[in-house]
Amino acid sequence: MATEDVKLIGSWASVFVMRAKIALHLKSISYEFLQETFGSKSELLLKSNPVHKKMPVLIHADKPVCESNIIVQYIDEAWNSSGPSILPSHPYDRAIARFWAAYIDDQWFISLRSILTAQGEEEKKASIAQVEERTELLEKAFNDCSKGKPFFNGDHIGYLDIALGSFLGWWRVVELDANHKFLDETKTPSLAKWAERFCDDPAVKPIMPEITKLAEFARKLFPKPQA
Amino acid sequence: MAERSESEEVKLLGMWASPFSRRIEIALTLKGVSYEFSEEDITNKSSLLLQLNPVYKMIPVLVHNGKPISESLVILEYIDETWRDNPILPQDPYEKAMARFWAKFVDEQIYVTAMKVVGKIGEERDAVVEATRDLLMFLEKELVGKDFFGGRSLGFVDIVATLVAFWLMRTEEIVGVKVVPVEKFPEIHRWVKNLLGNDVIKKCIPPEDEHLQYIRARSCVLSLGFV
Secondary structure, X not given: OOHHHEEEEEOOOOHHHHHHHHHHHHOOOOOEEEEOOOOOOOXXXXXXXXXXXXXXXXXXXXXXXXOHHHHHHHHHHHOOOOOOOOOOOOHHHHHHHHHHHHHHHHHHHHHHHHHHHOOOHHHHHHHHHHHHHHHHHHHHHHHHHHXXXXXXXXXXXXXXXXXXXXXXXXXXXXXHHHOOOOOOOOOOHHHHHHHHHHHHOOOOHHHOOOHHHHHHHHHHHOOOOOO | OOOOOOOOOEEEEEOOOOHHHHHHHHHHHHOOXXXXXXXXXXXXXXXXXXXXXXXXOOOOEEEEOOEEEEOHHHHHHHHHHHOOOOOOOOOOHHHHHHHHHHHHHXXXXXXXXXXXXXXXXXXXXXXXXXXXXXXXXHHHXXXXXXXXXXXXXXXHXXXXXXXXXXXXXXXXXXXXXXXXXXXXXXXXHHHHHHHHOOHHHHHHOOOHHHHHHHHHHHHHHOOOOOO
Protein backbone atom coordinates (compact mmCIF):
# COMPACT_ATOMS: atom_id res chain seq x y z
CA MET A 1 0.00 0.00 0.00
CA ALA A 2 1.52 3.38 -1.01
CA THR A 3 2.54 5.76 1.78
CA GLU A 4 0.26 8.53 0.47
CA ASP A 5 -2.70 6.26 1.00
CA VAL A 6 -2.46 6.31 4.78
CA LYS A 7 -2.24 9.39 6.97
CA LEU A 8 -2.53 9.66 10.73
CA ILE A 9 -3.41 12.98 12.35
CA GLY A 10 -2.13 13.13 15.89
CA SER A 11 0.35 14.22 18.48
CA TRP A 12 3.45 12.52 19.92
CA ALA A 13 2.08 12.79 23.47
CA SER A 14 -1.39 11.38 22.93
CA VAL A 15 -2.26 7.95 24.33
CA PHE A 16 -5.05 7.56 21.83
CA VAL A 17 -2.84 8.42 18.88
CA MET A 18 -0.31 5.89 20.15
CA ARG A 19 -2.91 3.13 19.89
CA ALA A 20 -3.30 3.83 16.18
CA LYS A 21 0.49 3.98 15.69
CA ILE A 22 1.05 0.63 17.39
CA ALA A 23 -1.62 -1.00 15.23
CA LEU A 24 -0.06 0.45 12.06
CA HIS A 25 3.39 -0.77 13.13
CA LEU A 26 2.07 -4.24 13.93
CA LYS A 27 0.74 -4.49 10.40
CA SER A 28 3.87 -2.89 8.87
CA ILE A 29 1.80 -0.17 7.24
CA SER A 30 3.64 2.89 5.96
CA TYR A 31 1.89 6.12 6.79
CA GLU A 32 2.37 9.84 6.88
CA PHE A 33 2.18 11.26 10.39
CA LEU A 34 0.63 14.71 10.58
CA GLN A 35 1.62 16.26 13.90
CA GLU A 36 -0.95 18.67 15.30
CA THR A 37 0.33 21.90 16.85
CA PHE A 38 -0.37 22.13 20.57
CA GLY A 39 -3.11 24.64 21.29
CA SER A 40 -4.68 24.71 17.82
CA LYS A 41 -6.52 22.37 15.50
CA SER A 42 -5.60 22.00 11.85
CA GLU A 43 -8.08 22.50 8.99
CA LEU A 44 -7.62 18.87 8.04
CA LEU A 45 -8.46 17.67 11.55
CA LEU A 46 -11.61 19.81 11.72
CA LYS A 47 -12.67 18.65 8.27
CA SER A 48 -11.92 14.96 8.93
CA ASN A 49 -13.53 14.81 12.36
CA PRO A 50 -16.28 17.45 12.35
CA VAL A 51 -18.22 15.64 15.08
CA HIS A 52 -15.57 15.53 17.81
CA LYS A 53 -12.73 17.65 16.35
CA LYS A 54 -10.28 15.33 18.09
CA MET A 55 -7.28 13.20 17.23
CA PRO A 56 -6.39 10.57 16.27
CA VAL A 57 -7.90 10.48 12.80
CA LEU A 58 -6.74 7.83 10.36
CA ILE A 59 -7.21 8.82 6.75
CA HIS A 60 -7.09 5.83 4.42
CA ALA A 61 -7.52 6.52 0.69
CA ASP A 62 -9.07 9.88 1.67
CA LYS A 63 -11.63 8.29 4.00
CA PRO A 64 -11.36 9.37 7.65
CA VAL A 65 -11.78 6.95 10.56
CA CYS A 66 -12.12 8.43 14.07
CA GLU A 67 -11.96 7.15 17.67
CA SER A 68 -8.83 5.25 18.65
CA ASN A 69 -10.38 1.84 19.43
CA ILE A 70 -12.44 2.02 16.24
CA ILE A 71 -9.28 2.90 14.28
CA VAL A 72 -7.41 -0.09 15.76
CA GLN A 73 -10.23 -2.45 14.78
CA TYR A 74 -10.39 -0.88 11.33
CA ILE A 75 -6.66 -1.42 10.81
CA ASP A 76 -7.05 -5.05 11.87
CA GLU A 77 -9.92 -5.60 9.46
CA ALA A 78 -8.71 -3.56 6.46
CA TRP A 79 -5.29 -5.21 6.56
CA ASN A 80 -6.44 -8.59 7.79
CA SER A 81 -4.08 -10.52 5.56
CA SER A 82 -0.95 -8.76 6.78
CA GLY A 83 0.74 -9.08 10.14
CA PRO A 84 -0.67 -10.68 13.27
CA SER A 85 -4.37 -10.46 14.23
CA ILE A 86 -4.99 -7.62 16.64
CA LEU A 87 -8.38 -8.83 17.88
CA PRO A 88 -8.66 -12.39 19.24
CA SER A 89 -10.24 -14.88 16.86
CA HIS A 90 -13.04 -16.30 19.03
CA PRO A 91 -16.16 -14.12 19.40
CA TYR A 92 -16.26 -14.58 23.18
CA ASP A 93 -12.62 -13.54 23.59
CA ARG A 94 -13.30 -10.57 21.33
CA ALA A 95 -16.24 -9.57 23.51
CA ILE A 96 -14.10 -9.75 26.65
CA ALA A 97 -11.35 -7.69 24.99
CA ARG A 98 -13.87 -5.06 23.86
CA PHE A 99 -15.47 -4.98 27.31
CA TRP A 100 -12.19 -4.27 29.08
CA ALA A 101 -11.01 -1.79 26.45
CA ALA A 102 -14.23 0.18 27.00
CA TYR A 103 -13.76 -0.11 30.78
CA ILE A 104 -10.25 1.30 30.48
CA ASP A 105 -11.54 4.38 28.64
CA ASP A 106 -14.82 4.92 30.50
CA GLN A 107 -13.73 4.12 34.05
CA TRP A 108 -10.03 3.57 34.59
CA PHE A 109 -8.69 6.48 32.50
CA ILE A 110 -11.20 8.90 34.01
CA SER A 111 -9.94 8.16 37.51
CA LEU A 112 -6.28 8.26 36.40
CA ARG A 113 -6.79 11.67 34.86
CA SER A 114 -8.59 12.94 37.96
CA ILE A 115 -5.35 12.52 39.89
CA LEU A 116 -3.75 15.16 37.68
CA THR A 117 -6.73 17.50 37.88
CA ALA A 118 -7.43 16.98 41.59
CA GLN A 119 -7.89 20.12 43.65
CA GLY A 120 -6.21 19.56 46.99
CA GLU A 121 -4.88 16.53 48.86
CA GLU A 122 -8.23 15.00 49.83
CA GLU A 123 -9.42 14.82 46.24
CA LYS A 124 -6.07 13.46 45.13
CA LYS A 125 -6.15 10.72 47.77
CA ALA A 126 -9.66 9.70 46.72
CA SER A 127 -8.63 9.53 43.05
CA ILE A 128 -5.56 7.47 43.92
CA ALA A 129 -7.71 5.01 45.87
CA GLN A 130 -10.08 4.73 42.92
CA VAL A 131 -7.25 4.01 40.48
CA GLU A 132 -5.91 1.36 42.89
CA GLU A 133 -9.29 -0.34 42.95
CA ARG A 134 -9.74 -0.21 39.20
CA THR A 135 -6.19 -1.40 38.53
CA GLU A 136 -6.89 -4.43 40.73
CA LEU A 137 -9.73 -5.31 38.36
CA LEU A 138 -7.36 -5.00 35.41
CA GLU A 139 -4.81 -7.27 37.14
CA LYS A 140 -7.51 -9.91 37.43
CA ALA A 141 -8.62 -9.29 33.84
CA PHE A 142 -5.05 -9.84 32.71
CA ASN A 143 -4.84 -13.17 34.49
CA ASP A 144 -8.19 -14.26 33.03
CA CYS A 145 -7.46 -13.11 29.46
CA SER A 146 -3.81 -14.11 29.14
CA LYS A 147 -4.32 -17.65 30.51
CA GLY A 148 -0.66 -17.82 31.48
CA LYS A 149 0.66 -16.25 28.29
CA PRO A 150 2.70 -13.03 28.13
CA PHE A 151 -0.01 -10.64 26.86
CA PHE A 152 -3.74 -10.00 27.27
CA ASN A 153 -4.01 -11.28 23.71
CA GLY A 154 -1.87 -14.37 24.33
CA ASP A 155 1.49 -14.81 22.64
CA HIS A 156 1.47 -11.45 20.86
CA ILE A 157 0.23 -8.00 21.73
CA GLY A 158 -3.33 -7.33 20.68
CA TYR A 159 -6.30 -5.00 21.08
CA LEU A 160 -6.49 -4.97 24.86
CA ASP A 161 -2.70 -4.79 25.30
CA ILE A 162 -2.72 -1.75 23.02
CA ALA A 163 -5.70 -0.19 24.81
CA LEU A 164 -3.99 -0.26 28.21
CA GLY A 165 -0.34 -0.29 27.17
CA SER A 166 -0.60 3.03 25.37
CA PHE A 167 -1.19 4.59 28.80
CA LEU A 168 2.06 3.33 30.31
CA GLY A 169 4.02 6.52 29.65
CA TRP A 170 1.36 8.77 31.15
CA TRP A 171 0.74 6.29 33.94
CA ARG A 172 4.40 6.66 34.98
CA VAL A 173 4.04 10.46 34.85
CA VAL A 174 1.02 10.24 37.17
CA GLU A 175 2.91 7.91 39.53
CA LEU A 176 5.72 10.45 39.77
CA ASP A 177 3.34 13.36 40.23
CA ALA A 178 1.30 11.58 42.91
CA ASN A 179 4.38 10.00 44.48
CA HIS A 180 2.55 6.68 44.41
CA LYS A 181 3.34 3.43 42.64
CA PHE A 182 0.38 1.62 41.09
CA LEU A 183 2.25 -0.93 39.04
CA ASP A 184 4.47 -3.02 41.27
CA GLU A 185 5.53 -6.60 41.87
CA THR A 186 3.56 -7.01 45.12
CA LYS A 187 0.25 -5.31 44.26
CA THR A 188 0.06 -6.02 40.54
CA PRO A 189 2.64 -8.71 39.77
CA SER A 190 1.13 -9.75 36.43
CA LEU A 191 0.61 -6.23 35.12
CA ALA A 192 4.07 -5.11 36.29
CA LYS A 193 5.74 -7.83 34.22
CA TRP A 194 3.36 -7.31 31.32
CA ALA A 195 4.19 -3.59 31.26
CA GLU A 196 7.88 -4.33 30.76
CA ARG A 197 7.18 -6.84 28.01
CA PHE A 198 4.79 -4.43 26.31
CA CYS A 199 7.27 -1.55 26.31
CA ASP A 200 9.94 -3.86 24.89
CA ASP A 201 7.79 -5.03 22.02
CA PRO A 202 9.28 -3.98 18.66
CA ALA A 203 5.99 -2.38 17.60
CA VAL A 204 5.96 -0.24 20.77
CA LYS A 205 9.56 0.54 21.72
CA PRO A 206 10.33 3.04 18.94
CA ILE A 207 7.20 5.08 19.59
CA MET A 208 6.81 5.12 23.38
CA PRO A 209 7.44 8.75 24.36
CA GLU A 210 10.19 9.56 26.88
CA ILE A 211 8.87 9.98 30.39
CA THR A 212 10.78 13.25 31.00
CA LYS A 213 9.33 14.79 27.84
CA LEU A 214 5.84 13.66 28.85
CA ALA A 215 6.26 14.98 32.38
CA GLU A 216 7.29 18.36 30.98
CA PHE A 217 4.26 18.33 28.70
CA ALA A 218 2.03 17.36 31.64
CA ARG A 219 3.18 20.45 33.52
CA LYS A 220 2.01 22.55 30.55
CA LEU A 221 -1.36 20.75 30.32
CA PHE A 222 -2.04 20.56 34.05
CA PRO A 223 -0.36 23.60 35.56
CA LYS A 224 -0.09 23.57 39.35
CA PRO A 225 -1.69 26.58 41.04
CA GLN A 226 0.79 29.06 42.56
CA ALA A 227 1.21 28.38 46.29
CA MET B 1 -39.14 -19.91 16.52
CA ALA B 2 -36.43 -22.51 15.88
CA GLU B 3 -36.05 -25.34 18.37
CA ARG B 4 -33.24 -24.58 20.74
CA SER B 5 -30.56 -27.24 20.46
CA GLU B 6 -29.29 -28.65 23.73
CA SER B 7 -25.90 -27.06 23.25
CA GLU B 8 -27.32 -23.59 22.62
CA GLU B 9 -28.43 -21.87 25.82
CA VAL B 10 -29.14 -18.20 25.47
CA LYS B 11 -30.36 -16.12 28.37
CA LEU B 12 -30.84 -12.38 28.57
CA LEU B 13 -31.01 -10.53 31.88
CA GLY B 14 -32.83 -7.33 31.04
CA MET B 15 -35.48 -4.81 31.89
CA TRP B 16 -38.61 -4.13 29.86
CA ALA B 17 -38.28 -0.33 29.74
CA SER B 18 -34.54 -0.12 29.13
CA PRO B 19 -33.37 0.90 25.64
CA PHE B 20 -30.10 -1.00 26.26
CA SER B 21 -31.97 -4.19 27.05
CA ARG B 22 -34.48 -3.83 24.19
CA ARG B 23 -31.74 -3.39 21.61
CA ILE B 24 -30.42 -6.85 22.51
CA GLU B 25 -33.89 -8.32 22.09
CA ILE B 26 -34.13 -6.68 18.66
CA ALA B 27 -30.82 -8.21 17.58
CA LEU B 28 -31.66 -11.70 18.85
CA THR B 29 -35.11 -11.58 17.26
CA LEU B 30 -33.73 -10.32 13.92
CA LYS B 31 -31.44 -13.32 13.89
CA GLY B 32 -34.12 -15.80 14.92
CA VAL B 33 -32.23 -16.76 18.09
CA SER B 34 -34.35 -18.30 20.86
CA TYR B 35 -33.60 -16.93 24.26
CA GLU B 36 -34.88 -16.98 27.79
CA PHE B 37 -35.62 -13.51 29.13
CA SER B 38 -35.13 -12.77 32.79
CA GLU B 39 -36.72 -9.50 33.97
CA GLU B 40 -34.55 -7.74 36.51
CA ASP B 41 -35.85 -5.41 39.18
CA ILE B 42 -33.21 -2.72 38.95
CA THR B 43 -34.14 -1.35 42.35
CA ASN B 44 -33.42 -4.77 43.84
CA LYS B 45 -30.78 -6.48 41.75
CA SER B 46 -30.65 -10.26 41.74
CA SER B 47 -27.62 -12.09 43.03
CA LEU B 48 -27.35 -13.65 39.56
CA LEU B 49 -26.95 -10.21 37.96
CA LEU B 50 -24.37 -9.17 40.55
CA GLN B 51 -22.48 -12.39 39.94
CA LEU B 52 -22.60 -12.17 36.14
CA ASN B 53 -21.76 -8.46 35.87
CA PRO B 54 -19.70 -7.67 38.95
CA VAL B 55 -18.00 -4.67 37.30
CA TYR B 56 -21.10 -2.61 36.45
CA LYS B 57 -23.93 -4.57 38.11
CA MET B 58 -26.20 -3.51 35.23
CA ILE B 59 -28.46 -5.02 32.63
CA PRO B 60 -28.37 -6.13 29.90
CA VAL B 61 -26.25 -9.24 30.35
CA LEU B 62 -26.31 -11.94 27.72
CA VAL B 63 -25.41 -15.42 28.88
CA HIS B 64 -24.47 -17.83 26.12
CA ASN B 65 -23.77 -21.41 27.14
CA GLY B 66 -23.06 -20.22 30.66
CA LYS B 67 -20.67 -17.41 29.62
CA PRO B 68 -21.77 -13.85 30.43
CA ILE B 69 -21.25 -10.79 28.25
CA SER B 70 -22.01 -7.25 29.43
CA GLU B 71 -22.26 -3.81 27.82
CA SER B 72 -24.88 -3.56 25.10
CA LEU B 73 -22.58 -2.55 22.21
CA VAL B 74 -20.21 -5.41 23.07
CA ILE B 75 -23.17 -7.81 23.25
CA LEU B 76 -24.49 -6.66 19.87
CA GLU B 77 -21.16 -7.32 18.17
CA TYR B 78 -20.95 -10.72 19.88
CA ILE B 79 -24.42 -11.62 18.62
CA ASP B 80 -23.52 -10.54 15.09
CA GLU B 81 -20.32 -12.60 15.10
CA THR B 82 -21.92 -15.70 16.63
CA TRP B 83 -25.18 -15.92 14.65
CA ARG B 84 -24.37 -15.03 11.07
CA ASP B 85 -27.89 -14.81 9.53
CA ASN B 86 -29.22 -11.30 8.85
CA PRO B 87 -25.98 -9.43 9.54
CA ILE B 88 -26.28 -6.31 11.66
CA LEU B 89 -22.88 -4.77 10.96
CA PRO B 90 -21.67 -4.10 7.40
CA GLN B 91 -18.97 -6.35 5.93
CA ASP B 92 -16.84 -3.55 4.54
CA PRO B 93 -14.25 -2.42 7.13
CA TYR B 94 -14.84 1.28 6.49
CA GLU B 95 -18.63 0.99 6.67
CA LYS B 96 -18.20 -1.07 9.83
CA ALA B 97 -15.99 1.62 11.37
CA MET B 98 -18.63 4.24 10.55
CA ALA B 99 -21.38 2.10 12.12
CA ARG B 100 -19.33 1.70 15.29
CA PHE B 101 -18.63 5.44 15.30
CA TRP B 102 -22.30 6.45 15.09
CA ALA B 103 -23.39 3.85 17.66
CA LYS B 104 -20.83 5.22 20.12
CA PHE B 105 -22.02 8.73 19.29
CA VAL B 106 -25.62 7.87 20.15
CA ASP B 107 -24.68 6.30 23.50
CA GLU B 108 -21.89 8.61 24.61
CA GLN B 109 -23.07 11.94 23.23
CA ILE B 110 -26.80 12.00 22.54
CA TYR B 111 -27.88 9.85 25.48
CA VAL B 112 -25.58 11.58 27.98
CA THR B 113 -26.60 15.07 26.83
CA ALA B 114 -30.34 14.35 26.60
CA MET B 115 -30.33 12.93 30.14
CA LYS B 116 -29.20 16.30 31.45
CA VAL B 117 -32.69 17.68 30.77
CA VAL B 118 -33.81 15.98 33.98
CA GLY B 119 -34.54 18.42 36.76
CA LYS B 120 -33.74 21.47 34.65
CA ILE B 121 -36.05 24.33 33.88
CA GLY B 122 -36.00 27.57 31.96
CA GLU B 123 -32.76 28.70 30.32
CA GLU B 124 -30.74 25.77 31.61
CA ARG B 125 -33.19 23.33 30.09
CA ASP B 126 -33.26 25.27 26.82
CA ALA B 127 -29.48 25.02 26.63
CA VAL B 128 -29.60 21.23 27.02
CA VAL B 129 -32.33 20.96 24.40
CA GLU B 130 -30.23 23.03 21.99
CA ALA B 131 -27.16 20.89 22.67
CA THR B 132 -29.19 17.70 22.06
CA ARG B 133 -30.54 19.11 18.81
CA ASP B 134 -27.04 20.01 17.61
CA LEU B 135 -26.00 16.41 18.15
CA LEU B 136 -29.15 15.04 16.52
CA MET B 137 -28.41 17.12 13.43
CA PHE B 138 -25.45 14.82 12.72
CA LEU B 139 -27.83 11.85 12.67
CA GLU B 140 -30.29 13.80 10.54
CA LYS B 141 -27.60 14.33 7.89
CA GLU B 142 -26.61 10.65 7.99
CA LEU B 143 -30.14 9.61 7.04
CA VAL B 144 -30.41 11.66 3.85
CA GLY B 145 -31.16 9.34 0.93
CA LYS B 146 -31.44 6.27 3.17
CA ASP B 147 -34.37 4.32 4.56
CA PHE B 148 -32.31 3.31 7.57
CA PHE B 149 -28.85 4.12 8.91
CA GLY B 150 -27.99 0.66 7.63
CA GLY B 151 -29.14 1.60 4.12
CA ARG B 152 -32.02 -0.42 2.68
CA SER B 153 -32.46 -2.46 5.83
CA LEU B 154 -32.03 -2.21 9.59
CA GLY B 155 -28.50 -2.29 10.89
CA PHE B 156 -26.35 -1.73 13.95
CA VAL B 157 -26.88 2.03 14.18
CA ASP B 158 -30.66 1.70 13.73
CA ILE B 159 -30.82 -0.79 16.56
CA VAL B 160 -28.75 1.43 18.85
CA ALA B 161 -30.58 4.61 17.79
CA THR B 162 -33.97 3.15 18.79
CA LEU B 163 -32.96 4.99 21.97
CA VAL B 164 -33.71 8.20 20.07
CA ALA B 165 -36.86 6.97 18.32
CA PHE B 166 -38.63 5.27 21.22
CA TRP B 167 -37.15 6.79 24.33
CA LEU B 168 -35.97 10.33 23.65
CA MET B 169 -38.90 11.08 21.35
CA ARG B 170 -41.44 9.41 23.63
CA THR B 171 -40.39 11.60 26.54
CA GLU B 172 -41.21 14.80 24.68
CA GLU B 173 -44.77 14.89 26.03
CA ILE B 174 -43.57 14.51 29.55
CA VAL B 175 -40.72 16.98 29.34
CA GLY B 176 -43.07 19.42 27.62
CA VAL B 177 -40.56 20.28 24.91
CA LYS B 178 -40.48 19.01 21.35
CA VAL B 179 -36.80 18.12 21.39
CA VAL B 180 -37.06 16.60 17.89
CA PRO B 181 -39.56 18.74 15.94
CA VAL B 182 -40.46 17.42 12.51
CA GLU B 183 -39.68 20.77 10.81
CA LYS B 184 -36.08 20.59 11.96
CA PHE B 185 -35.68 16.79 11.70
CA PRO B 186 -37.76 15.50 8.76
CA GLU B 187 -35.31 12.65 8.04
CA ILE B 188 -35.39 11.37 11.62
CA HIS B 189 -39.18 11.42 11.58
CA ARG B 190 -39.22 9.56 8.27
CA TRP B 191 -36.79 7.02 9.73
CA VAL B 192 -39.01 6.47 12.79
CA LYS B 193 -41.92 5.69 10.44
CA ASN B 194 -39.70 3.20 8.62
CA LEU B 195 -38.78 1.58 11.92
CA LEU B 196 -42.44 1.26 12.85
CA GLY B 197 -43.02 -0.54 9.57
CA ASN B 198 -40.62 -3.27 10.64
CA ASP B 199 -42.14 -6.31 12.37
CA VAL B 200 -39.15 -7.02 14.59
CA ILE B 201 -39.05 -3.45 15.86
CA LYS B 202 -42.79 -3.42 16.50
CA LYS B 203 -42.49 -6.63 18.43
CA CYS B 204 -39.49 -5.61 20.50
CA ILE B 205 -40.09 -2.05 21.63
CA PRO B 206 -41.96 -1.40 24.89
CA PRO B 207 -45.73 -0.95 24.44
CA GLU B 208 -46.37 2.77 24.21
CA ASP B 209 -49.01 3.31 26.91
CA GLU B 210 -47.23 1.36 29.60
CA HIS B 211 -43.99 2.94 28.57
CA LEU B 212 -45.32 6.50 28.85
CA GLN B 213 -46.80 5.69 32.25
CA TYR B 214 -43.47 4.35 33.39
CA ILE B 215 -41.59 7.40 32.10
CA ARG B 216 -44.02 9.75 33.83
CA ALA B 217 -43.53 7.94 37.10
CA ARG B 218 -39.72 7.89 36.74
CA SER B 219 -39.41 11.52 35.69
CA CYS B 220 -40.89 12.50 38.99
CA VAL B 221 -38.09 10.62 40.68
CA LEU B 222 -35.00 11.05 38.56
CA SER B 223 -34.54 9.94 35.00
CA LEU B 224 -36.60 10.24 31.86
CA GLY B 225 -37.22 6.53 31.73
CA PHE B 226 -33.85 5.91 30.13
CA VAL B 227 -33.31 3.69 33.18
